[in-house]
Amino acid sequence: MEKLDPQRRELLExxxxxxxxxxxxxxxxxxxxxxxxxxxxxxxxxVSIPAFISPTAVPISSPAFISPIAVPISTxxxxxxxxxxxxxxxxxxKIAQQFDDGTLTKPISRPASESGAAIGIAGYFGKxxxxxxxxxxxxxxxxxxxxxxxxxxxxxxxxxxxxxxxxEVTINDVSRMESFxxxxxxxxxxxxxxxxxxxxxxxxxxxxxxxxxxAADKKLKEKNARSVELLKEFLIEQAIQHKKEMREKTMRxxxxxxxxxTVRQGATFVEQWSxxxxxxxxxxxxxxxxxxxxxxxxxRKILQKRKPLSEKTEKxxxxxxxxxxxxxxxxxxxxxxxxxxxxxxxxxLRLRANAIKKEEQELQQELEKxxxxxNIHIRELKRINxxxxxxxxxxxxxxDRYLLLDMIGKGGFSxxxxxxxxxxxRYIACKVHQLNKDWKEDKKANYIKHAVREYTIHRSLNHPRxxxxxxxxxxxxxxxxxxxxxxxxxxxxxxxxxxxNIPEKETRAIIMQVVSALKYLNERKxxxxxxxxxxxxxxxxxxxxxxxxxxxxxxxxxxxxxxxDTDSMDLTSQGAGTYWYLPPECFVVGKxxxxxxxxxxxxxxxxxxxxxxxxxxxFGHNLSQASILEQNTILKATNIEFPNKPTVSIEAKNFIRxxxxxxxxxxxxxxxxxxxxxxxxxxxxxxxxxLEQQFNSTRSNTSYHSDGSSPSQGSN
Numbered sequence: 001m002e003k004l005d006p007q008r009r010e011l012l013e014x015x016x017x018x019x020x021x022x023x024x025x026x027x028x029x030x031x032x033x034x035x036x037x038x039x040x041x042x043x044x045x046x047v048s049i050p051a052f053i054s055p056t057a058v059p060i061s062s063p064a065f066i067s068p069i070a071v072p073i074s075t076x077x078x079x080x081x082x083x084x085x086x087x088x089x090x091x092x093x094k095i096a097q098q099f100d101d102g103t104l105t106k107p108i109s110r111p112a113s114e115s116g117a118a119i120g121i122a123g124y125f126g127k128x129x130x131x132x133x134x135x136x137x138x139x140x141x142x143x144x145x146x147x148x149x150x151x152x153x154x155x156x157x158x159x160x161x162x163x164x165x166x167x168e169v170t171i172n173d174v175s176r177m178e179s180f181x182x183x184x185x186x187x188x189x190x191x192x193x194x195x196x197x198x199x200x201x202x203x204x205x206x207x208x209x210x211x212x213x214x215a216a217d218k219k220l221k222e223k224n225a226r227s228v229e230l231l232k233e234f235l236i237e238q239a240i241q242h243k244k245e246m247r248e249k250t251m252r253x254x255x256x257x258x259x260x261x262t263v264r265q266g267a268t269f270v271e272q273w274s275x276x277x278x279x280x281x282x283x284x285x286x287x288x289x290x291x292x293x294x295x296x297x298x299x300r301k302i303l304q305k306r307k308p309l310s311e312k313t314e315k316x317x318x319x320x321x322x323x324x325x326x327x328x329x330x331x332x333x334x335x336x337x338x339x340x341x342x343x344x345x346x347x348x349l350r351l352r353a354n355a356i357k358k359e360e361q362e363l364q365q366e367l368e369k370x371x372x373x374x375n376i377h378i379r380e381l382k383r384i385n386x387x388x389x390x391x392x393x394x395x396x397x398x399x400d401r402y403l404l405l406d407m408i409g410k411g412g413f414s415x416x417x418x419x420x421x422x423x424x425x426r427y428i429a430c431k432v433h434q435l436n437k438d439w440k441e442d443k444k445a446n447y448i449k450h451a452v453r454e455y456t457i458h459r460s461l462n463h464p465r466x467x468x469x470x471x472x473x474x475x476x477x478x479x480x481x482x483x484x485x486x487x488x489x490x491x492x493x494x495x496x497x498x499x500x501n502i503p504e505k506e507t508r509a510i511i512m513q514v515v516s517a518l519k520y521l522n523e524r525k526x527x528x529x530x531x532x533x534x535x536x537x538x539x540x541x542x543x544x545x546x547x548x549x550x551x552x553x554x555x556x557x558x559x560x561x562x563x564x565d566t567d568s569m570d571l572t573s574q575g576a577g578t579y580w581y582l583p584p585e586c587f588v589v590g591k592x593x594x595x596x597x598x599x600x601x602x603x604x605x606x607x608x609x610x611x612x613x614x615x616x617x618x619f620g621h622n623l624s625q626a627s628i629l630e631q632n633t634i635l636k637a638t639n640i641e642f643p644n645k646p647t648v649s650i651e652a653k654n655f656i657r658x659x660x661x662x663x664x665x666x667x668x669x670x671x672x673x674x675x676x677x678x679x680x681x682x683x684x685x686x687x688x689x690x691l692e693q694q695f696n697s698t699r700s701n702t703s704y705h706s707d708g709s710s711p712s713q714g715s716n
Contacts, residue, residue, distance in 0.1 A: 228422050232403055235420055236395045239405040243387075250380055257370070257377045273378070282367050289360045296353055303345055306337040372498045379494075386410040392417065392432065398481060399473045402430055413447070418486065421470075427486040428470060435478040444478075454555045455482060457528060465517035467539065467552040489546055492612070493535035501615035504652055506547055511609050512679050513549045514538065518605070519674045522598050527567075529558040529596065533604035534581045535611070558596070567669075568597040579628045580617050581607045585664050587635050598670045605673070606659025610640075613648055618660070638662050651678045 258275040337345070387393050387407040392415070397403050401423050408416040408429065419430045433451055435444050458469040471483040492510065495502070502510075514533070521528040530537075530551065537553040540546050556576055560569055570593040571586060579587075583603035588594045610618045618640055620633040628634060640660050642653055655678045661667040668676075 231425075232397075232422060235403060235405060239395055242406060246380060247384060250377065250384060253373075253377050257374045260381065275374070278370055279367075279374075282363055282370065286360065286363050286367070289356055289363065292356050293353075293360075296349060296356065300349055303337075303342070303349065306335065306342065308339045308342050309336045375494075375497055383407055383409060386415070390415055397422070398430065398475065399471075402428065402471075402481075402483060404430060419483075421483075427488075429484045429486045431482045431484060432475070433480050433482070437478060450555060451480070451482075454557065457557050457559065458482075458554045460524075461521075461528075461554075463517055463520045465513050465550055466520070467550045484552070485550075487539040487541045487550055487552075489540035491536050491540065492538040492549070492608075495540065496535055496612065496615070501646065502612045503646075504613060504648055507609060507612040508652070508679070509547050510538070510549055510612065511605060514551065514605060514608070515670070515674050515679060517551045518598070518601050518670045521601075522670045527560040527598065528554075529560065529598055530554065530556075530601050530604075531558055531596075532556040532577055532581075533601050533608070534578050535608060538608070560597075568595040570594075571596045579625045579634065580620055582634065583664065583667075584635050584637060584662060587629075587632070595664075597664070599664055599667045602659050602667060602670060602673055606656050609652070609659070610656050613646070613652065614643055654678070 254276070256276045256278045258273060258279070260271040261274055262269050263272040264270075386409075390407060390410075392404055393407070395404055398419075401421060403420045403422055404417045405420060406418045408418055410416070413434060413436070415432045415434065417430045417432065419428050420426070421428050433447075435447060439447075455469065455472050459472075462468065467487065468485040469482060470485065472480065473483075474480045518530070521530065532553060532555065533551070537551060539550045539552055541548045541550060558569060560567065577586070581604040583600055585594050585596060586600065607618060619637040620628045623631070623633060637660075640657065642648065655676060658668050658676070659673070673679075
């Protein structure tokens with residue numbers, strides 16, 4: 001090596017040390033330190049640091065750490081610099097001048113102005129010889145002092161002597177320096193605050209608890225899903241079994257109670273009802289009792305003719321036995337009976353009459369019971385027929401939540417099903433609104449508008465005497481569903497058909513609950529008029545004889561405007577509703593629409609109360625709606641008559657008169673009706689009577705002057 005030309009030797013050494021770079025590096029651009037060989041720019045020099053030393057582990061600019069950087073000269077620019085001839089009077093600098101007794105005495109610190117980039121070669125070797133020296137990847141700075149150990153002889157240690165620079169640092173020295181640097185970085189990383197460890201330990205515990213809770217929730221959801229699935233299967237099986245039982249029961253009752261038969265009338269076929277054999281048997285028995293009553297009447301008439309004669313009458317009869325010619329008159333077919341015989345026969349006929357009357361009453365009661373069973377049977381036959389024709393009769397699940405079980409009933413454009421909410425785990429009533437596909441778009445829009453208005457009104461109501469609305473959703477473009485509170489029982493209309501009338505005590509309890517619901521509707525803002533109050537919209541809960549009622553069907557309800565001083569509004573839907581229960585002002589025809597208020601519902605309460613007590617409507621009982629409209633029945637309803645039977649209290653009659661006052665202005669409103677003494681407890685009624693008597697007495701006393709004289713005396 002020493003015999004070679006100095007320039008070629010430097011070039012060979014540079015190539016050899018560039019090939020011996022064995023660790024990965026990250027390049028940084030060196031800063032210009034303002035010195036170096038002539039014609040060179042130190043800012044173009046690329047320096048590298050080992051990849052395992054993270055530049056962000058400890059800030060390079062920190063006084064606690066001074067990053068050593070290995071500087072290779074393996075770039076083409078450095079090789080080109082090495083090819084240049086050395087300047088005259090070559091400079092020789094020895095690296096040993098910077099060490100004193102085997103220790104590095106001059107640690108080179110990184111300038112504070114540098115922003116994290118690597119320090120150039122001139123920072124360690126000096127400004128003049130940074131480029132021309134064949135470097136082996138020396139460190140430019142260190143923290144503190146590192147004791148230098150004697151280098152071992154190695155084949156890789158090559159002494160470099162050139163005209164530019166000279167160093168005795170070997171590859172082993174560089175490795176020891178790098179090991180020292182790694183130890184320093186590890187020490188910095190391990191020097192942590194104890195509070196951080198506590199926080200990390202607490203976070204680890206919380207994360208563990210969170211994972212356990214998530215796993216428990218997952219298991220609970222899986223268990224809940226399995227339970228819901230089993231419950232759904234059980235409900236469907238129960239519904240199928242119930243359908244089967246009801247169909248078997250109706251088939252058995254067809255012969256006993258009756259059935260619908262298809263009969264041809266002209267060119268059409270109609271369903272005609274025919275009673276079963278039970279009605280035939282009872283009617284036959286009633287005919288026999290009627291025949292027995294007629295025979296008993298005949299025997300009574302004959303017995304009256306054979307009634308014993310008095311003494312005077314007997315003498316006259318003896319004289320009348322002979323004619324004027326002296327001949328004997330023929331004996332009468334009905335000769336008088338003796339007194340004892342007559343009384344015996346009369347007692348027998350009286351007992352027979354009582355027995356026939358009792359038997360007739362029993363037959364009438366049995367007939368009424370059969371009629372009630374027939375009504376239920378007819379209703380069930382219609383329900384089964386409608387259920388079989390429905391497209392939702394296979395127990396579907398709507399909206400991924402509501403399981404349909406049995407059909408409750410069917411209206412004009414809707415079907416009501418009993419269902420089960422699989423999320424809230426409760427029974428509900430699903431009202432499926434079905435639009436006719438043949439309707440025009442304007443009719444569909446009108447129906448949807450009314451349905452949306454009903455939903456908007458009903459959704460905001462929350463009262464124990466009003467059926468609650470739970471949900472509304474769409475099935476397809478022509479049908480949607482409203483989910484309502486389920487009431488286990490029939491409506492008041494069905495009860496009146498079954499029992500004709502209801503005692504006053506029970507009827508009063510029903511009216512109290514209805515008035516309470518109406519008071520709530522008028523206290524809210526804005527107030528609401530039900531407008532379609534009738535027995536069919538008063539539902540009974542928890543069985544037929546529950547007497548706990550709830551109002552439903554707000555399809556025709558009206559919202560009173562809040563921006564007006566009056567408590568009335570224009571009736572824009574004249575002709576809608578149930579005519580038997582609407583007041584006279586709803587039938588007035590004129591240029592302007594009639595005005596209505598909450599007193600519409602007050603009139604309906606009076607009609608319902610009268611019908612429940614007497615078993616018939618006060619106006620237009622046997623008339624159809626068309627006949628009521630043609631004959632102006634409600635417009636002529638100025639007076640109300642009360643039958644003698646059943647017996648009803650005077651307070652109840654006065655309450656009905658207040659509700660059925662013909663003139664709207666004189667009729668009481670809902671608030672006055674809610675505080676009526678008749679709807680209060682008996683103690684409150686007694687107190688109200690006392691107050692009324694005191695008021696009347698005070699009123700009579702005020703008719704006299706203060707001097708005790710009457711008005712007539714004062715005038716004299």
